[in-house]
Amino acid sequence: xxxxxxxxxxxxxxxxxxxxxxxxxxxxxxxxxxxxxxxxxxxxxxxxxxxxxxxxxxxxxxxxxxxxxxxxxxxxxxxxxxxxxxxxxxxxxxxxxxxxxxxxxxxxxxxxxxxxxxxxxxxxxxx
Amino acid sequence: xxxxxxxxxxxxxxxxxxxxxxxxxxxxxxxxxxxxxxxxxxxxxxxxxxxxxxxxxxxxxxxxxxxxxxxxxxxxxxxxxxxxxxxxxxxxxxxxxxxxxxxxxxxxxxxxxxxxxxxxxxxxxxxxxxxxxxxxxxxxxxxxxxxxxxxxxxxxxxxxxxxxxxxxxxxxxxxxxxxxxxxxxxxxxxxxxxxxxxxxxxxxxxxxxxxxxxxxxxxxxxxxxxxxxxxxxxxxxxxxxxxxxxxxxxxxxxxxxxxxxxxxxxxxxxxxxxxxxxxxxxxxxxxxxxxxxxxxxxxxxxxxxxxxxxxxxxxxxxxxxxxxxx
Numbered sequence: 409x410x411x412x413x414x415x416x417x418x419x420x421x422x423x424x425x426x427x428x429x430x431x432x433x434x435x436x437x438x439x440x441x442x443x444x445x446x447x448x449x450x451x452x453x454x455x456x457x458x459x460x461x462x463x464x465x466x467x468x469x470x471x472x473x474x475x476x477x478x479x480x481x482x483x484x485x486x487x488x489x490x491x492x493x494x495x496x497x498x499x500x501x502x503x504x505x506x507x508x509x510x511x512x513x514x515x516x517x518x519x520x521x522x523x524x525x526x527x528x529x530x531x532x533x534x535x
Numbered sequence: 536x537x538x539x540x541x542x543x544x545x546x547x548x549x550x551x552x553x554x555x556x557x558x559x560x561x562x563x564x565x566x567x568x569x570x571x572x573x574x575x576x577x578x579x580x581x582x583x584x585x586x587x588x589x590x591x592x593x594x595x596x597x598x599x600x601x602x603x604x605x606x607x608x609x610x611x612x613x614x615x616x617x618x619x620x621x622x623x624x625x626x627x628x629x630x631x632x633x634x635x636x637x638x639x640x641x642x643x644x645x646x647x648x649x650x651x652x653x654x655x656x657x658x659x660x661x662x663x664x665x666x667x668x669x670x671x672x673x674x675x676x677x678x679x680x681x682x683x684x685x686x687x688x689x690x691x692x693x694x695x696x697x698x699x700x701x702x703x704x705x706x707x708x709x710x711x712x713x714x715x716x717x718x719x720x721x722x723x724x725x726x727x728x729x730x731x732x733x734x735x736x737x738x739x740x741x742x743x744x745x746x747x748x749x750x751x752x753x754x755x756x757x758x759x760x761x762x763x764x765x766x767x768x769x770x771x772x773x774x775x776x777x778x779x780x781x782x783x784x785x786x787x788x789x790x791x792x793x794x795x796x797x798x799x800x801x802x803x804x805x806x807x808x809x810x811x812x813x814x815x816x817x818x819x820x821x822x823x824x825x826x827x828x829x830x831x832x833x834x835x836x837x838x839x840x841x842x843x844x845x846x847x848x849x850x851x852x853x854x855x856x857x858x859x860x861x
Binding site for chain 2: 428429432433436439440443446447449450451458465468471472474475478479482483485486487492493495496499500503504507508511512515516518519520522523526527532533534
């Protein structure tokens with residue numbers, strides 16, 4: 409297959425690569441930068457980001473968002489979803505995008521409730 | 536027909552496998568469906584981890600205090616550096632894989648061989664690193680006591696604020712207790728190896744050194760572990776029932792029991808995926824060398840294995856976030 413048949417633009421066309429190999433290296437650099445930011449934040453743990461948003465630390469929200477960004481570029485450029493037909497793209501991505509947040513939502517809400525019960529109940533857990 | 540390698544079947548009838556839905560071959564579609572279902576399996580694991588963590592949100596172990604080892608840097612506190620390195624290794628082996636797929640599209644056998652070899656090496660380094668992480672985790676570092684209620688008590692030197700190892704401050708008392716073996720006791724009872732120090736020895740050493748205090752599992756508002764005063768510590772240590780060194784599936788010195796269980800289960804399951812990925816990559820590597828795909832006319836097999844390999848990388852990105860960062 410000729411290289412011209414790949415879609416070579418990332419960041420919504422902001423960055424265009426000349427060949428598929430170049431795009432691969434470009435995505436690697438991007439993923440490395442994101443990972444470095446994550447690790448640096450994880451080690452420093454800036455005091456400003458320790459505030460809470462929706463019962464979770466802002467720092468943790470940043471980690472999760474950066475992870476999803478990384479997952480997007482791995483799937484879209486390394487696994488070539490960018491080059492697949494729309495139907496296949498949806499068949500792969502939609503079940504995951506719907507089911508994973510759904511499961512996470514239910515179980516985390518339930519866990520938070522159990523935490524409240526254990527915290528405010530009359531049974532001592534730490535003895 | 537963008538990135539897919541040209542399959543051997545030409546355009547034929549609609550039925551009897553003649554056409555290709557979504558412009559992807561049968562094998563590639565099935566690999567994608569497997570990946571989707573496997574992704575949901577990992578979701579189940581990680582969400583179960585989240586469940587246990589939210590349930591114990593004020594007493595969960597702090598990951599960067601647990602994973603602080605780096606090869607050849609003994610005694611130096613290096614939180615997460617090694618895991619970050621492992622992440623880079625896996626991302627890099629993902630890149631060599633995608634380069635192999637790209638070379639396959641251009642039918643460059645030598646390049647595919649070289650990149651597949653690099654991918655295999657990267658995967659092997661990752662699995663080895665994972666084994667090393669497990670070894671450190673199982674061995675433990677400071678040791679701890681467990682109370683009747685299953686809470687872990689760790690020790691801190693109140694002068695320096697650093698963790699104190701029970702093996703160092705425990706004071707030996709002459710104890711005749713040895714590990715029970717099948718040969719010298721009741722034949723139907725067995726016992727795993729005893730901890731290096733006994734509870735009485737830890738108690739004696741703790742009473743003798745006045746600068747030691749107990750650190751509990753509980754977290755304060757800032758997310759740090761609560762450290763008791765010396766007086767509270769002397770009371771608290773009376774609740775201890777057992778010495779815990781390192782980690783196993785029943786208890787671990789880092790804190791909540793579920794923490795070690797999930798660590799073994801999730802990183803183990805992921806490590807198993809990496810291991811099978813390495814094995815499959817080796818098979819494909821030899822197939823490339825003997826020219827199987829050259830004769831077949833396309834390198835689509837490399838692409839399918841590549842999908843699996845990238846998926847393993849993708850899962851690690853999430854495991855890394857939820858186990859080590861968050």
